[in-house]
Amino acid sequence: MSRPTQYKRIVLNSRPEADIQPDTFRTEVVPFNLKPDKGEALVQCTWLSLDPAMRGYIRDVRSYLPPVQIGETMRALGLGVVVEAGPGSKFKVGDYVSGTWGMTEYAVMKDKHLDRLVLAPGIEPIDYLNVLGTSGLTAYFGLKKIGELKAGEVLVVSGAAGSVGALACQLGKAQGATVYAIAGSKDKCEWLEKELGVDKAFNYKSSTFHADIKKIGYLDVYFDNVGGDMLDFLLTRLKKDARIILCGAISAYNATKPKGLQSYMNLISQRAKIQGFIVMDYASEYPAAIAELSKGLQSGTIKRKFHIVQGGIEQAPIALPMLFSGGNTGKLVVKVSEEPRGAKVKL
Ligand SMILES: NC(=O)c1ccc[n+]([C@@H]2O[C@H](COP(=O)([O-])OP(=O)(O)OC[C@H]3O[C@@H](n4cnc5c(N)ncnc54)[C@H](OP(=O)(O)O)[C@@H]3O)[C@@H](O)[C@H]2O)c1
Incomplete structure (x- = not known):
């Protein structure tokens, strides 16, 4: 060359x-x-x-x-x-x-x-930059290790039309959970419902967003990509023994001083767990996860965008x-x- x-x-x-x-x-x-x-x-x-x-x-x-x-x-x-x-x-x-x-x-x-x-x-x-890379692995280990998601549970995913979020939604559905997605536009919500098969998607920029989310009842697992006010609101929507996966806080990344949480006492009343994680801590388990995610890609059960x-x-x-x-x-x-x-x- x-x-x-x-x-x-x-x-x-x-x-x-x-x-x-x-x-x-x-x-x-x-x-x-x-x-x-x-x-x-x-x-x-x-x-x-x-x-x-x-x-x-x-x-x-x-x-x-x-x-x-x-x-x-x-x-x-x-x-x-x-x-x-x-x-x-x-x-x-x-x-x-x-x-x-x-x-x-x-x-x-x-x-x-x-x-x-x-x-x-x-x-x-x-x-390898998406489903088989950091995004797929983050969704996989977040749901498995921190969320401990089980079939039949209610999973809510924010930042759902992004890279990690779209995979968390799909893995959640594949595991038999009811999946509610949150994203920032009508088009993104339509894509999540029609292409990825989530049970319902909610546009957080809609004036009825908070009322709409309240209609779905309470959640078992929240996959949080956003942090800030969204996390604060969803802390008021926890079932007993809920798990909150602190994956990211994109709403706060550009802030000089992120806002504190107001609703954290719900963690006590609902005996809930909230935990952050960094995907690279699971590097020794990547090969098994990549093999599983590859099967999903090959069979078409996992869609990439x-x-x-x-x-x-x-x-x-x-x-x-x-x-x-x-x-x-x-x-x-x-x-x-x-x-x-x-x-x-x-x-
Ligand atoms: N813990 C880990 O090891 C790990 C690893 C990888 C990624 N992450 C985290 O996972 C999250 C998603 O990462 P990604 O790579 O998949 O990015 P991404 O979701 O593809 O892109 C970011 C999306 O976030 C949404 N967003 C931006 N500002 C927002 C705000 N103020 N409020 C609500 N939504 C907002 C936007 O979608 P809308 O149109 O819906 O607003 C945007 O498209 C990030 O927080 C990232 O830091 C964590």
């Missing part, structure tokens, strides 16, 4: 106080001097995942991962193809891989930081705020490049 003379990467330029700003990131064009060493591989990025967690990565606070520093390449999960293998690398040119190389067109990665994609009929590489942003890596910081304004339905990804010649798989 002929090498370019330069490549692009997106670095953190400044820390936003609230919403991500046009100058939060900047593009750097750097000379191409990447060469894999022993046990390393040079990867060409083909797809990037855009995730709400990125707002947290650029906040200078203690969290489950260190903050991205000013001037550093922005952290991001990607898919790509090995274009050169270093001496003794377990990867070969053309292998399809995933890894957290960040918002960059090319990266040299240590073998141990790359995963070779397992592809089978009915599985596309891009599924992508919101694809074309136009290369420079679109990544422009598209990222879409997650906070509700512009996406399904998994938000950026197409960074076409697969280089020699790649073993086609999309």
Whole structure:
């Protein structure tokens, strides 16, 4: 493969106080001097995942991962193809891989930081950024380990038309729960009901939202992607022994100081449990979960939806705020490049 003379990467330029700003990131064009060493591989990025967690990565606070520093390449999960293998690398040119190389067109990665994609009929590489990646695994482990959802229970999912939410809805239905979805538009609610088969979807921007939710009665499990006022309201809708899965709090990610909860005493009266989790804590159990989720994809019982942003890596910081304004339905990804010649798989 002929090498370019330069490549692009997106670095953190400044820390936003609230919403991500046009100058939060900047593009750097750097000379191409990447060469894999022993046990390393040079990867060409083909797809990037855009995730709400990125707002947290650029906040200078203690969290489950260190903050991205000013001037550093922005952290991001990607898919790509090995274009050169270093001496003794377990990867070969053309292998399809995933890894957290960040918002960059090319990266040299240590073998141990790359995963070779397992592809089978009915599985596309891009599924590893959605059903078989963080989103699917988060929905799977959130429901299983924290929600302990059982057949016949009532599950409510917020952020339901997003990547994690849409999978939580489908896994909940597959498990025999009654699933109520909450999303931010009529179109999203229609998609959730007609395509994903939830029992009913509610538009939280409707003036009758609170009254509408009250009509469904009380819930056993709440899969919370949103936090804030939505969580506060749903804490008033708990059955006895309810479980609240604190997956995310997107409504608060841009806030300087998130609001506190008013309704938490319902946790006491209803003997309810509320627990946060980080999906990567279950990494040792990923292979079994991916095998199960793959079967769902192959049989068609799990449906995937992508919101694809074309136009290369420079679109990544422009598209990222879409997650906070509700512009996406399904998994938000950026197409960074076409697969280089020699790649073993086609999309
Ligand atoms: N705990 C973990 O390990 C883990 C792992 C992955 C993701 N997460 C969390 O899971 C959640 C979903 O992530 P995702 O990747 O699937 O993103 P996503 O749901 O695909 O995209 C975000 C969606 O959130 C909704 N939203 C944005 N601002 C909102 C607000 N103020 N109130 C209500 N809804 C709002 C928007 O849809 P609407 O049109 O419906 O508003 C938007 O489309 C995030 O909170 C994320 O941080 C947690």
